[in-house]
Structures are given as C-alpha cells and as structure tokens.
Amino acid sequence: MKLLYPTSLELRPDAFTLPGVSALPYDVAAPLPAAHEDAEVLVTWGNSAEMLRGAAARMTRLQWVQSLAAGPNDVLKAGFPAHVRVTSGSGLHDHTVAEHTLGLLLVAARRFHEMRDAQRQRRWPGHLGGLQPDRPKGAFRTLQDARVLIWGFGSIGQRLAPLLTMLGAEVRGVARSAGERAGFPVFAADALPELLPETDALVMILPSSPETRHALSAALLAHLPRHAWVVNVGRGDTLDEGALVAALQQRRLGGAALDVFETEPLPESSPLWALENVIISPHAAGGRPQGAEALIRDNVARFLAGEPLRNLVAR
Structure with a gap:
C-alpha cells in the first residue's frame, strides 16, 4: 500500500509505516506529481484547495483520505469520489x-x-x-x-x-x-x-x-x-x-x-x-495537531485489517 504524507508538518514516517506500507512525502502547495497518483492513502494538513481538487481528479486508486484537521471541510469540498473514505483529526487539537x-x-x-x-x-x-x-x-x-x-x-x-x-x-x-x-x-x-x-x-x-x-x-x-x-x-x-x-x-x-x-x-x-x-485572534487556537502519528498508525493498521477507521466522516 502506498501512503502519501504532507511535509507541512514534521512527521516521522517510521512512526506510522507498517509492513507492506510505503510512505512518501509530498508538498501540499504544489500539484501532485504524476508518480504519486497511484497512492491508495492521502494524509492531508494545510493543503491548497487547488492541490486537493487535482488529487481528487487524478488519484484513481485512492481509497482513503486522512485529514489531520478536526473539521476536514477542505477535503469534503474537493470532490473526492463517494467511495473514498475520509477520516478527520478529531482529538488532535x-x-x-x-x-x-x-x-x-x-x-x-x-x-x-x-x-x-x-x-x-x-x-x-x-x-x-x-x-x-x-x-x-x-x-x-x-x-x-x-x-x-x-x-x-x-x-x-x-x-x-x-x-x-x-x-x-x-x-x-x-x-x-x-x-x-x-x-x-x-x-x-x-x-x-x-x-x-x-x-x-x-x-x-x-x-x-x-x-x-x-x-x-x-x-x-x-x-x-x-x-x-x-x-x-x-x-x-x-x-x-x-x-x-x-x-x-x-x-x-x-x-x-x-x-x-x-x-x-x-x-x-x-x-x-x-x-x-x-x-x-487569527485562527490561532488549533494549528498544532498533537498525536498525529499515533492516529495515522492506528488507522493504517485498521485499514490493512479491514476494520472500521477512527474518526470516519459521514459523506
């Protein structure tokens, strides 16, 4: 399984990479490289609206988006197909x-x-x-x-x-x-x-x-x-x-x-x-997700085991 994680947050991929998972970084402000369009999992944090719309249109193998925001409105507005599951960062803030x-x-x-x-x-x-x-x-x-x-x-x-x-x-x-x-x-x-x-x-x-x-x-x-x-x-x-x-x-x-x-x-x-x-205050209350790697790891394990994902968002 191929997972993409954002460079907008200091994440340690070894903290959530399980056997059978390939974790690769990507830039949330730039168009997704063609080489990454085959990923099954996309982790988001501070992504531009343009980047998310492009990912929704071109990531044909995508099955799950893990947002690190408590309210993933940006992901929900991007146009991902209905079969793509979306999970939030509820609890991280x-x-x-x-x-x-x-x-x-x-x-x-x-x-x-x-x-x-x-x-x-x-x-x-x-x-x-x-x-x-x-x-x-x-x-x-x-x-x-x-x-x-x-x-x-x-x-x-x-x-x-x-x-x-x-x-x-x-x-x-x-x-x-x-x-x-x-x-x-x-x-x-x-x-x-x-x-x-x-x-x-x-x-x-x-x-x-x-x-x-x-x-x-x-x-x-x-x-x-x-x-x-x-x-x-x-x-x-x-x-x-x-x-x-x-x-x-x-x-x-x-x-x-x-x-x-x-x-x-x-x-x-x-x-x-x-x-x-x-x-x-300038939308400053959150902005610092705590425990992101533990949430990603838990949900990756659940995803691989076919179990229900944490913080699943109704669509």
Whole structure:
C-alpha cells in the first residue's frame, strides 16, 4: 500500500509505516506529481484547495483520505469520489484549542485587552486596578462562579470544561442530544432560549455544516444578558457576524472573543476591528495537531485489517 504524507508538518514516517506500507512525502502547495497518483492513502494538513481538487481528479486508486484537521471541510469540498473514505483529526487539537479558549475567557474577564491598549498609550487605567468588587452581579469579571455554556460539547469541550471548573466556573454543555457527558450536564439545542439568559460566557465550538450555518442568530443573541461574552473557536460561519456586530455596537452584549470568521483573513473593512469590546485572534487556537502519528498508525493498521477507521466522516 502506498501512503502519501504532507511535509507541512514534521512527521516521522517510521512512526506510522507498517509492513507492506510505503510512505512518501509530498508538498501540499504544489500539484501532485504524476508518480504519486497511484497512492491508495492521502494524509492531508494545510493543503491548497487547488492541490486537493487535482488529487481528487487524478488519484484513481485512492481509497482513503486522512485529514489531520478536526473539521476536514477542505477535503469534503474537493470532490473526492463517494467511495473514498475520509477520516478527520478529531482529538488532535483538544489541548491547544481548550488552552486558547481558556486564555480568551481570562483575557475577557480580567480585561487584559483594555490594559494592553492603555499600555500602548502610556496611560495608567486606574479603573482597572486598585479596589475591585469580588464577583459583581451583571458583569463578567472572573471565572469564579461564572456560568459558562459550551455549545458543541465534543472532545474539545470536554477537555475545556474541567479547566473551567478548577477555576470555579459552573459549566454546562449543548449538543445534538441531551444527557451527561464527562460528568457535565448537556442539553439539546432547543433548550438554548432557556439557557442563554443564565449565561455569562457562551463558548462556541461548532463544526461548519449547512445545519450549523448562523446557528448563533440574532434571535438567540437577544437571549444573552447584556454583560455576556461570546467566544467562538469553532467555525466562523456558525455565527451571524452581522447580528453580532449590531449587538456589540449597541452594547447589548459585553463583548466577543473570536478566533474564527466567516471570511479569513478578516477583511480590513470589517467593523469588528474597531470595536473595543472585541478580542481577535487569527485562527490561532488549533494549528498544532498533537498525536498525529499515533492516529495515522492506528488507522493504517485498521485499514490493512479491514476494520472500521477512527474518526470516519459521514459523506
């Protein structure tokens, strides 16, 4: 079996090459060489859309694409035939995205962004220091006793939730079905109108799909308290950006910390850049898949044995 792995990530092929497998590197930004078009397995990470479309058209023996992204939308849009199985990198980004999200929440609560702005102006922001209320009502100023709602309570959310509870937050999740996951109460999305008014920080970790487009709509934003913050580390199109901008400009929300956007890079014309109650990070939460070689090796072994692959994506 011939497997192609990307040079966009430092991978050790000896860590996933099993007997009978030939592993060869390729450039994700260049057209696939004709000599590689006979490969049965393609591992992707940061591939250009043009490269993926070319691979979909010319790799006639391809049977399986292993994406290292948590959401392999680029692969799904490339036009690979229906018989080609696609597996995701779900689980490889849990720690980094959870850590980044925790950082965004702490910045928002402790107002580090305002302090940084004041520092650049050589201005002492006295209202941010000195005597402060401990846990003021109607404000998001600490994770202690904060009510955090995680919409998209998958592996990343389950990694984040214990970090928040260690800092004193009350965590609830929203997923496709209600129940309990990893010891946390989880509600279905139809409960959002009741949950949002009791939320200090809404964390969105939704994947991109036709069903999740603008899931956080103007109508749902209106249910959040005026002091609440919205944090999005999932996909940009799951949030109605125009409705969010209006709510922020009208001070109907405390603020937003955004790592993903409907258009990336975020255009210079976006009003989000100028809003003081917005924190922007450049799709930086993930980008560092951890444990990629172990996932590839496990799935290669499963593929050779004819067993179900991990993280198989429904198509």
